[in-house]
Amino acid sequence: MRLCNAQEIMALDRQAIRGLGVPGVVLMENAGRSCCDQFEQAFSRYFPGPVMVVAGKGNNGGDGYVMARILAERGWQVRTLVLGQEASISGDAKVMLNIIRRLGLPVDFVETIPGLQNSFTSEPALIIDAIFGTGLNSDVVGIQAAAITHINESAAVVFAVDIPSGVDSSTGKICGLAVQAALTVTFDHAKIGLASYPGAGQVGELQVVDIGIPQAGREDFSTNVHLLEKVEAQALLPDRSSSGHKGTFGHLLIVAGSPGKTGAAVLAGSAAERSGCGLVTVAVPDAIHDIIEVKLTEAMSCPLPSVDGLISLQAEVQIEQLLTQRQSLAIGPGLGQSSGLSDLIKSLVKSAPVPMIIDADGINLLAGQLEPLGEHREQTLILTPHPGEMSRLTGLSVSEIEANRLVVAQEFAVKHGIVLLLKGARTVIAAPDGRVNINSTGNDGLSSGGNGDVLTGLIGGLLAQGLDGFSAASLGAWLHGRAAELVAASQGTAGMIASDLLCQLPVARQELVKGV
Ligand SMILES: NC(=O)C1=CN([C@@H]2O[C@H](COP(=O)(O)OP(=O)(O)OC[C@H]3O[C@@H](n4cnc5c(N)ncnc54)[C@H](O)[C@@H]3O)[C@@H](O)[C@H]2O)[C@@H](O)CC1
Ligand SMILES: [K+]
Missing domain, CATH: 3.40.1190.20 (Ribokinase)
Structure with a gap:
């Protein structure tokens, strides 16, 4: 699976929005709707909630507002907690926030840690983490850190939008602390941080969804990181x-082993035999050669000069000689x-x-x-x-x-x-x-x-x-x-x-x- 970093996914977004004219709110709507589909598929047994969306100030929060609206339309009991003042929300996220405000859906704005504590008094069954996505660029502190702690201490099942908040999407580094999710739904491409530890440990189940970023315009897009599946x-x-x-x-030469560590040479030799290669020679210090002869059956062995049981520098000539007929x-x-x-x-x-x-x-x-x-x-x-x-x-x-x-x-x-x-x-x-x-x-x-x-x-x-x-x-x-x-x-x-x-x-x- 191709993995991308924050810069690469931002470049794809930019190309779609500025290059091709796909409105950002369309991508956000698609992102939120796809999240709702995955959410309902995974968590239908918890219907009708209650669900709490915890939203940050950026576009990850914007996805959270879309989810709040669509889930409410589908009958879920949803309330939204915004970590910041209403006036601090802008752009596409503001558009989506305005809609849920006009619909009269419950939205609280909290700016202080005591305020946050009050908001977490009634325990939701499900929490949607929309605090940070790919825009996280420094350690999490203050109210966001307190919110992540509350989420992790809560008994609620956690759904992460794009990436568990606090995980660096480009590296998998945990920026101070991070949400522990049960399910993460990410957009367009899996991010490196979702596949690389320690971040990968926060993800839970991972789903990658299409949010309508066109394939056209990706000709120059190549990522050099893959999840090896x-x-x-x-x-x-x-x-x-x-x-x-x-x-x-092929013929492999293994140079290994010393007194007390004959097993290392034997395991390497035996694994090489199981790798599909044709011939294996295990070269060991002469001090342990007799033991290796007994322990290895299919692989050949070869004694090398030793000092105090360890292979000596004099072995180099012999190793070079052996290598002339090894691959x-x-x-x-x-x-x-x-x-x-x-x-x-x-x-x-x-x-x-x-x-x-x-x-x-x-x-x-x-x-x-x-x-x-x-x-x-x-x-x-x-x-x-x-x-x-x-x-x-x-x-x-x-x-x-x-x-x-x-x-x-x-x-x-x-x-x-x-x-x-x-x-x-x-x-x-x-x-x-x-x-x-x-x-x-x-x-x-x-x-x-x-x-x-x-x-x-x-x-x-x-x-x-x-x-x-x-x-x-x-x-x-x-x-x-x-x-x-x-x-x-x-x-x-x-x-x-x-x-x-x-x-x-x-x-x-x-x-x-x-x-x-
Ligand atoms: N750009 C787009 O077109 C789309 C973006 N989408 C969503 O947008 C997200 C990215 O949005 P943003 O770039 O707005 O960023 P985020 O929503 O991830 O982060 C919000 C803002 O927090 C600030 N911030 C970063 N680190 C912080 C820290 N440690 N403490 C406090 N504040 C911090 C940054 O200024 C950042 O802009 C994606 O993960 C995805 O969820 C989706 O809506 C799909 C479309
Ligand atoms: K998130």
Whole structure:
């Protein structure tokens, strides 16, 4: 699903209104009416209410006045609370406000927090949040903040117009606080903030409705952010010839593992086997090679020279030799930390002749020394940090990263010319050219050790099958999340372990192949 930011939707509105002459009140009427249709469809069991529309001073409030009028016409008991003086409402919103005033529908204007408290004394069954939409441009304070607190503390079911008030529509950042909605109806396009956490957590069910912005005039409109749903994931599947052999489907080299972390190497190797790639070699420190030999069945293994159990810098020659006959490299899971490993990673980033994915300890080994990222060959480079690793890479705090996941990932990818996959609920995948996918699959069962190793092996395997970095990372994230959903369908999420995902990876892929 295409996602747009506030500027993009405003540009579309402007083009419709100024460029094509579609009156703004027509769009507002359509928006309010579509909201009413969705509202009634979802909440008919609450008929006839009471319903309270809480309106801000802008056009989001204007949509709220339209809803108040249409719902009242349809028999609902509606009253409207405007956060501001009547004289402060202008433009299209004023036109719509005037109509409900002339109709004699109940409207209160409140300017103070004590006034607001009086207005919330009678509890509505349903609240329509029309305080802020795409026009929100700073943290919410004062009466609007108090209104949002009242809405969230109320037992009423909440419907959000366009976006839950307080969520930044361009980023998903919560501007101080935000309405928690049960249903959000948004206009023309889903906004980035509705799909990207933390804002996505405020949305409830999401519906996108047409409000009559013409298709004509959109020729120049392109958005570079997408919600990665099944249809988008399907388009990323690598070609697979039925007459292919193991050499056709690529050979991945995984460099991973250390004493105490053999499982990371095994999980990455096993996931790569389940990715559809033809051959997998797992190269580990010689100190643990015997263990890996026992644990891995289909994948090949290879011992690398080690110091104190960790792969040493001397391994570089052997890795380069192996890479001459491999199509991709995955490095990082369970590697441990040493200065030799740090030098090895930096050197491989610069010289690896194949697409490469770096995860876990591989990322930590790069932290604070990002210069090599700018020197990597023309080959694809993918980094897959969780927010803690992203914090070490960028110097930002985890809360700063989590508050602005999309922008942080996008800026890093563009700045360093790499693919950056930021893990977490709604994983963000950012390309060096600024494109971003927000993954739609997954669940909290993925919040346990080893799942990142599975993702690394899976993406490495997709790279070996010839996908470009952005596609491999995106498809890998989708399949990984979908596999977790399939596991959860039979056993729930608590107690799900990383190896549970392995058998479900081909099932998830098959869903895409078959389009079921
Ligand atoms: N432009 C159009 O043609 C249409 C717009 N529509 C609605 O209009 C909305 C956008 O309307 P607006 O641009 O008027 O903006 P909003 O209604 O989202 O916000 C109202 C105003 O609040 C002010 N504001 C921003 N941040 C604030 C803060 N933290 N504290 C206090 N005040 C703050 C801004 O000046 C803004 O104009 C959309 O979300 C949608 O609901 C729809 O009616 C469809 C048509
Ligand atoms: K809203």
